[in-house]
Amino acid sequence: MSTPNSPCAACKFLRRKCTQECVFAPYFPPDQPQKFANVHRVFGASNVAKLLNELNTVQREDAVNSLAYEAEARLRDPVYGCVGLISILQHRLKELQSDLYNAKKELAQYIGPQAMLPTLQTKRICLRRIWQFAAALAAREHQDMFRAYEQQQEIVRFNRGFDISDTVTTTGFNQITVAAMSPSLALGSFDTSYQVQPQQVDHHQHHQLQAQLFLQPQQAQPQPHEQQQTQQQHQPSGSDEGGSIGPSC
Ligand SMILES: [Zn+2]
Structure with a gap:
């Protein structure tokens, strides 16, 4: 949020007067100049202003954060942008799901087919088995x-x-x-x-x-x-x- 004496990062970048009605001011504070520079370079300030004006106030912050993230990713990776990051994360997610499935399959050899149930139920079953084992050990x-x-x-x-x-x-x-x-x-x-x-x-x-x-x-x-x-x-x-x-x- 800009102060009356300090224009927002957008207005400072665009060299214009920052008014009370400035649509950028709540989301581009003067201490984060690179955030607006990235967004402006990738999407253009007028497009961003148009987009923000069409949104409800409560949605604007999320939209700006998304635009800033996408703009930074596009500048880092001009070919894939944030799609490259999404692809990497999806690949990692599939790997983890595969690891989890294999771990459950191995666990099923010890506690039975309940191991293949969703994680919370498996956790309860495992805890019950541990208690039973502890009781048997004590006996x-x-x-x-x-x-x-x-x-x-x-x-x-x-x-x-x-x-x-x-x-x-x-x-x-x-x-x-x-x-x-x-x-x-x-x-x-x-x-x-x-x-x-x-x-x-x-x-x-x-x-x-x-x-x-x-x-x-x-x-x-x-x-x-x-x-x-x-x-x-x-x-x-x-x-x-x-x-x-x-x-x-
Ligand atoms: Zn401004």
Whole structure:
């Protein structure tokens, strides 16, 4: 929009007085001189003025933007003009549609023919499949945990077989067995509410000493450094079951 003291780009280019009724002034501001120069060179100022006068005010801005775009493209590419750009974009669009079709075909091998539906429906189906997969994965992890817990119990029963004087007391699933944890160390590291029952050593060279700690998982954890040291001292043969989750009888 030109100010009273500053003519619009069209009037400045045409070296004429810019009036309040100037049809170019709202669309060719003085700070964009090249825009009118392009339009004038390709279409001619009188043709543009005639065209704008025939249009509603609300349509004029779109028309000017279209003319400016077409004029610039024609000056860049005198043979094809904006048709060249349109052709390139249409070609690219076809390529992308082909890529999308191939991707849907590949997806259909996993989720079935629904993949060929419009994109929004495919997205919903994919999300549902992902949720189902996540649920199945969680269930499998739960099974693995339960299996590890059962293996732990086998070891506990095995150890009890060596030492009948010991009692292994467990009360629930959410307990932690700490192998070779000495009772004094455990009591020093935990609250007094934790019960520690050491397992007796066998009479062979393993000298395993295990303790059952009745520890809720949300509560404080034993200090891993001390735990590991003790484990190495009392269990030279090594046991992978130390510290695993979930023992009970
Ligand atoms: Zn003007």
